[in-house]
Each structure stands twice: as structure tokens, then as C-alpha cells.
Amino acid sequence: MADKKLKITLVKSTIGAVPKNRATVESMGLRKIGKSIILPDNAATRGQIRQVRHLIKVEEVEV
Template sequence: MADKLKITLVKSTIGAIPKHRATVKALGLTKLNKTVEKPDNAAVRGMIEQIKHMVKVEEI
């Protein structure tokens, strides 16, 4: 397991349900193609699992 995850928003939140929009915002993703680095833990993995159709994840 990596110690950090690189998360990139690749799909717009325009048509997304409000719960998914909130998850994207909580991860710190504000614009399309923006990338953030987050620690690799269960909480972040759970958030990614919820919006896996909207993000691209790389282990670093």
C-alpha cells in the first residue's frame, strides 16, 4: 500500500447527486482535472469508492 494517493477529478459534478458533490468538495477537488494528494487511509479510500466513476486515482 502506498502512503499517499493522487486523486484527479475527470468527470464534472454538474449531473451528480448532492451526496457525491459533497464528497468531491470534501476531497478538495474544485475544478475539472484538478489533482490533490491525500493520505492513503480508510476514510479517503471510502470517499474514493463513493465517487470512483468521477475520479482517477494513482498511488504515489
Template sequence: MANKLKVTLVKSTIGAIPKHRATVTALGLKKTNSTVELPDNEAVRGMLWHVKHLVKVEEI
């Protein structure tokens, strides 16, 4: 596994269900095309799995 993950919000959360909006916000993503680096652990991977249709993930 990689040490960090680079996560980019590629699709808007306007039409998403509220739980997915909250997950994207908890990941630290605010606007479309915003990017954050997060630690690669099971908690973050689980959050990303739920919003995989909204984000792009790269291993660093």
C-alpha cells in the same frame, strides 16, 4: 499500501447527486482536471469508492 494517493477529478459534478458533489468537495477537488494528494487511509478510500466514476486515483 501506498503512502499517498494522487486524486484527479476527470468528470464534472454537474449531473451528480448532491451527496457525491459534497464528497468531491470534501476531498479538496474544485474543477475538472484538478489534482490533490491525500493520505492513504480507510476514510479517504471510502470517500473515493463512492465517487469512483468521477475521479482517477494513482498510488504514489
């Protein structure tokens, strides 16, 4: 059975964001608007998503 992954896309700028949120987005590997990354679906990733949910778009993908 394949592991679940999450495709995360940065849709809003981090310019006016709280520094903690900006650091979270950058630690996820997102640098530019429109860029996407695929991360594993685990508790740590879900926590990061919850913190910056207003800046990103999340989709589930099967890999």
C-alpha cells in the same frame, strides 16, 4: 519508510451528480476538472474514493 499517498484527479463534472457525491468531491478539495490533490492512503480516504469512483482517477504515489 515513506508513507503511501494517493493522487486523486477529478476527470468528470459533478453537475449531474447526486448532491451527496458532489459534496464528497468538494470535501476532498477538488473544485475543477483536471485538478489533482494528494491525500493519505487510509480507510476514510478509501471510503470517499469508493463513493465517487466514477468521477475521479486515482494513482498511488510515494512521498
